[in-house]
Amino acid sequence: MSSDVAESDLVAGIPRRRIVIASMMGTTIEFYDFYIYATAAVSVFPHLFFPKGDSTTALLASLATFGLAFVARPVGSILFGHFGDRAGRKTTLVASLLLMGIATFAIGLLPTYPQVGLVAPALLAVMRFCQGLALGGEWSGAALLATETAKPGKRGWAAMWPQLGAPFGFLLANALFVALILWLGHSNLTSDPNGPFLTWGWRVPFLLSAVMVAIGLYVRLRIMETPVFTRAVARGEKVKAPLAEVFRTSWRQLIIGTFVMLATYTIFYIVTTWALSFGTAKSPPAGTGLGFGYVDFLQMQLIAVLFFAATLPVSGLLSDRFGRRRLLLVVTAGIMAYGALFAPMLGSGHTSYGTMLGFLIIGMTLMGFTFAPMSAVLPELFPTNVRYTGSGISYNVASILGAAVAPFIATWLATEYGVSWVGLYLFIAASLSFVAILIMRETKDASLDSVERAEPLL
Known part of the structure; x- marks a missing residue:
């Protein structure tokens, strides 16, 4: 290997592979922590943390605490964004990982x-809020760590690596739940509140997060600050109040970024x-769901999420070659078409295993193609001195509009009007995302080493 090639693989003396690992491992841990809550919100918390009564009411209450984290995420993006744009990316990333680990362990x-x-539900809500604060600061920091150290013309590929943390975290969280359920003999259709899974087994994934956080901290403490941020500091370009500055100079980017991300969430x-x-809800006439066993459904999701992970690198490469905007327009149109599949694939109340698996695979494949470019697109919309704050706010406000309410609204629509309305x-x-992408400028060749305000619209 020539010295030129060796030099190109270093950023401020740090091997790029270490930066890749630091960005990906941190998001993997953060998303693992986030997803074990999402899984438990369906299978555990309705039974253990809310008054006994109507099962649908308990589920909706549990999903409401699940959505609370998405309300906290914009607050986290403001809090961690302030320090990320003032103190640096590295320090802020370490702090966000610590907060997530402590909340999940608790x-x-x-x-x-x-x-x-x-x-009990009050404490659960507080810890969920803390999880949201942490993830609100984590994603944008990891995205900036990747994009601000990327090779020229390879930002889409570099930014894809922290996005892999989402499917990896999902796989770890759900695989661990499946293993525990099989080992302890739990069934969602005949839940035994005195059985080992609901007595103590559900706690294991949360407690194990402490080990993962320790590993993640070790990796992150061995990286350096990004050169882009270091040069901005040297030029005296830091601002005292990143939040005020981003609303003053980049409010259009905030709106565009939020709606670009909406369909993905x-x-x-x-x-x-x-x-x-x-x-996993009971099928008709006893219920309004499909009646799959909990383990069977988690196994289908684990298979489907492999397609999510596999499409991320492909999407990252395509976004570098053809541009973010063109790729996202095509994929978002695909998501719109996917909405028409809900009634024919899920509407009978007696969906087969193969049909359900196919439905999940299509959805996760579309997710992979739309998710990969986001960690490049959102940072590229904002100048250096407010990039952490701006990209974080856009990403996490979209989480309220597109994620916090999605399970709740979809559950209500499916119960009251049928699954075709969920597709609608x-x-x-x-x-809404398609329109935002349509009017957004292409960001592939935008300079990250600048405080100039970029025009976000065509």
Whole structure:
């Protein structure tokens, strides 16, 4: 290997592979922590943290605490974005990982409703809010770590690596739940509140996060600050109040970025959280779901998420070759068409295993193609001195509009009007994203080493 090639693989003396690992491992841990809550919100918390009564009411209450984190995420993006744009990317990423780890570990120690009454869901809500704060700061920091150290013309590929943390975290979280359920003999259709899974087994994934966080901290503490941020500091380009500055100079980018991200969030949490609750609910005439066993459905999701992971690198390469805007227009149109499949594939109440698996695979494949470019697109919309704050706010405000309410709204629509309305809901969300992408400028060749305000519209 020539010295020139060796030099091109270094960023401020740090091997690029270490930066890749640091960005990907951190998001893997953060998303693992986030997803174990999402899984438990369907299978555990309705039984242990809310008053006994109507099962649908308990599920909706549990999904409401699930959505609370998405309300916290914009707050986290503001909090961590301030320090990310003032103190640097590295320090802020370490802090966000610590907060997520502490909150997740604490959930594994919480008392349940039969033990302490309403204190249990209150504590659960506080810890979920802390998870949201942490993830609100994590994603944009990891995206900036990747994009601000990327080779010229390869930002889409570099930015894809932290996005892999989402399917990897999903795989770890759901695989661990499947293993525990099989080992402890739990069934969602005949849940035993005194069985080992609901007594103590559900706590294991939350407690194990402490080990993963320790590994992630070790990796992140061995990286350096990004050269782009270092040069901005040297030029005296830091601002005292990144939040005020981003609203003053880049409010158009905030709006465009939020709606560009809307369809990505909506499809993911419909295909994961809502589909899990709908697929494992009792089928007619006893219920309004599809009646799949919990383990069977988690196994289908694990298969489908492999397609999510596989399409991320392909999408990253395509976004570098053809541009972010062109790729996202095609994929978002595909998401709109996917909404029309809900009624024929899920509407009978007696969907086969193969049909359900196909439905999940299509959704996760579309998710992979739309998710990969986002960690390049959103940072590229904003100048250096407000990039952490701006990209984080766009990403996380979209999480409220497209994720926090998606499982709740989809559950209500499916119960009251049928699954075709869930497909229509996804179609509307994707249509809004399509319009935002259509009027957005191409960002592939935008300079990241600048405080100049980029015009976001055509």
